[in-house]
Amino acid sequence: MTDELEQLYQSTYTAVVRFLYRKVWDAERAEDLAQEVFVRALAHRPDKPRAWVFAVAANLARDEARSAMRRKRHLTLLKGDPISQPTVAPSADDTVEHDEQVASVQEALNTLTPRDREILLLWDAGLSYPEIAAQTGLAVGAVGTTLARARRRLVDAHDRQHAQTRNHAAHS
Amino acid sequence: MRHIPEDELHAYLDQGLSRSQCVEIESHLAGCPACQGARDGIAALRDRTTALLSRLAPTRGVPPGFDTLRRRAAEVAFQRRRRLQSVAWAASLVAAVALGWTGSSLTGDRAPVQAAQRQELPAPVPIAEPASRQAVAAAPPASASRAAMPAARQAPARRAPRHSPDSSATAADRAAVLAVLDPVPALELSPIDKPRADDSPELEGMWRTMSWDGAQAEAGTSVPHIGGLPIVRVQVQVSENVGQRPLMVVAQQLSSGQVIRTIEGPAPDVSQLLARRAMSDPDSAGSTADSTGPRGDGGAHSMAMQMGDRMLAITGALPTDSLLAMIRRMNAEMRSRR
Numbered sequence: 001m002t003d004e005l006e007q008l009y010q011s012t013y014t015a016v017v018r019f020l021y022r023k024v025w026d027a028e029r030a031e032d033l034a035q036e037v038f039v040r041a042l043a044h045r046p047d048k049p050r051a052w053v054f055a056v057a058a059n060l061a062r063d064e065a066r067s068a069m070r071r072k073r074h075l076t077l078l079k080g081d082p083i084s085q086p087t088v089a090p091s092a093d094d095t096v097e098h099d100e101q102v103a104s105v106q107e108a109l110n111t112l113t114p115r116d117r118e119i120l121l122l123w124d125a126g127l128s129y130p131e132i133a134a135q136t137g138l139a140v141g142a143v144g145t146t147l148a149r150a151r152r153r154l155v156d157a158h159d160r161q162h163a164q165t166r167n168h169a170a171h172s
Numbered sequence: 173m174r175h176i177p178e179d180e181l182h183a184y185l186d187q188g189l190s191r192s193q194c195v196e197i198e199s200h201l202a203g204c205p206a207c208q209g210a211r212d213g214i215a216a217l218r219d220r221t222t223a224l225l226s227r228l229a230p231t232r233g234v235p236p237g238f239d240t241l242r243r244r245a246a247e248v249a250f251q252r253r254r255r256l257q258s259v260a261w262a263a264s265l266v267a268a269v270a271l272g273w274t275g276s277s278l279t280g281d282r283a284p285v286q287a288a289q290r291q292e293l294p295a296p297v298p299i300a301e302p303a304s305r306q307a308v309a310a311a312p313p314a315s316a317s318r319a320a321m322p323a324a325r326q327a328p329a330r331r332a333p334r335h336s337p338d339s340s341a342t343a344a345d346r347a348a349v350l351a352v353l354d355p356v357p358a359l360e361l362s363p364i365d366k367p368r369a370d371d372s373p374e375l376e377g378m379w380r381t382m383s384w385d386g387a388q389a390e391a392g393t394s395v396p397h398i399g400g401l402p403i404v405r406v407q408v409q410v411s412e413n414v415g416q417r418p419l420m421v422v423a424q425q426l427s428s429g430q431v432i433r434t435i436e437g438p439a440p441d442v443s444q445l446l447a448r449r450a451m452s453d454p455d456s457a458g459s460t461a462d463s464t465g466p467r468g469d470g471g472a473h474s475m476a477m478q479m480g481d482r483m484l485a486i487t488g489a490l491p492t493d494s495l496l497a498m499i500r501r502m503n504a505e506m507r508s509r510r
Contacts, residue, residue, distance in 0.1 A: 003238070005238075006238045009235075009238050009241070010238075013235045014235070017230060017235075018228070018229050018230065021228065021229065021230045022225075022228050027230030027231065030230055031230070035236065035241060035244075038238075038241050039241050039244045039245045039248060040245075042241060042242060042245035043245050043248060043249060098227075101227050102227050102228060105224045105225065105227050105228055106228060108224070109225075109228070120221070120225075121225075123186070124221075124222065124225050128187075128188070129183065129186065129188030140188070141183075143183070143188060144179040144180060144182045144183030144186065144188055145179040145182075147179075147182050147183075147186065148178050148179040148182040148214075151182070151217050151218060151220075151221045152217065154221055154224060154225075155217060155220050155221060155224070158224055
């Protein structure tokens with residue numbers, strides 16, 4: 001018997017990891033959380049597993065962000081450091097360009113409202129309009145409107161940034 | 173003719189529209205170059221968004237096999253079960269300690285120590301204070317066949333309420349009820365008195381606590397009980413007549429937390445037990461005077477039914493008509509099993 005969940009795992013694991021990564025910005029942690037999601041699904045056997053998996057992933061990411069915030073606040077109290085934005089640290093020379101690209105998209109994504117960002121990421125993870133609507137409490141008809149706005153903002157923010165960096169490069 | 177709004181084109185390209193909506197849009201697009209242009213622009217925007225977001229993908233990622241996750245899920249489930257079991261076990265132990273003393277005050281629970289050793293019962297529970305008051309009052313009416321029990325061997329009196337009253341039926345009790353499902357081994361907690369110097373070896377008709385399975389092995393299908401209620405304790409008094417079925421007392425717990433006992437055995441033994449129980453009752457009522465229980469109408473009632481040379485009885489702090497209904501049902505069940 002091939003498990004329905006196993007098929008879902010094969011088809012969506014990568015999407016779940018990506019979805020989580022765009023929330024926790026830590027590849028390893030995203031994988032841990034994604035596996036946790038599927039372990040929970042095995043215990044729960046939800047009726048609509050695909051939507052369930054992403055709903056639980058979103059919850060885990062939210063919890064993760066909260067505890068990360070708490071940790072950071074704690075560290076800030078200890079060190080007296082200002083809170084820094086989480087960014088991907090450049091590691092080697094050949095990856096610098098890639099990392100800059102990642103950082104620019106990350107920043108563009110951060111300009112979106114939390115709701116627009118959530119819906120865009122759910123769409124990109126492969127959820128359908130009704131699934132997105134069910135998870136976010138939005139009307140199905142409003143999903144298109146939200147996605148239209150989110151896409152426009154993401155691309156605009158990214159283009160603005162790109163123009164700025166080019167200006168900086170030209171002036172220096 | 174109105175042009176297609178931007179969000180509808182997004183929904184159209186995202187396949188988020190119904191079939192009829194799609195048909196409507198497609199027929200408009202066929203004849204509207206402006207909307208065709210808008211559609212192409214939005215398609216490009218979608219592609220750019222997807223391309224930008226695809227940069228935000230973790231580089232690593234060899235997913236573990238699904239069996240690994242299955243094992244983890246099984247492990248998690250196992251851990252959870254174990255946690256629940258240990259909680260339930262602790263709760264049932266608490267309940268059993270309370271109920272165990274209750275049971276001992278009904279049946280006398282006078283297992284001689286040598287019997288305890290022979291039958292590998294739990295180690296004797298050391299009792300600091302002699303329960304003299306109850307012991308004197310409950311001194312058994314010595315019959316010819318049964319040796320009189322010395323007062324000092326009387327089961328210890330405890331300040332635990334005789335019947336778990338409704339008002340104090342705690343979550344632990346309820347958990348215990350859930351944990352002690354029918355049929356389960358009776359909780360092997362028998363308070364046994366300290367050995368006495370002059371252990372009279374002629375003592376017979378001793379009580380012993382046994383498991384549900386053991387009781388069934390000994391008495392076959394005629395272990396008295398009410399189907400569907402959790403079994404708290406099974407006590408057996410071995411008959412001195414070889415071949416005769418023993419005297420059995422089965423304590424069961426109602427969902428309210430009250431304990432009722434069903435007794436089956438040779439008629440003289442059962443009536444003697446009930447008489448002894450009636451005698452010890454006033455005293456134990458005094459000893460639990462501080463407990464807040466619905467003792468109201470004098471606590472436990474008994475109902476007995478003679479079947480040839482055997483007797484079936486039921487005791488519990490329930491209205492007599494409830495007991496009557498129960499004993500009738502039990503009698504019918506036992507007859508049908510035979």
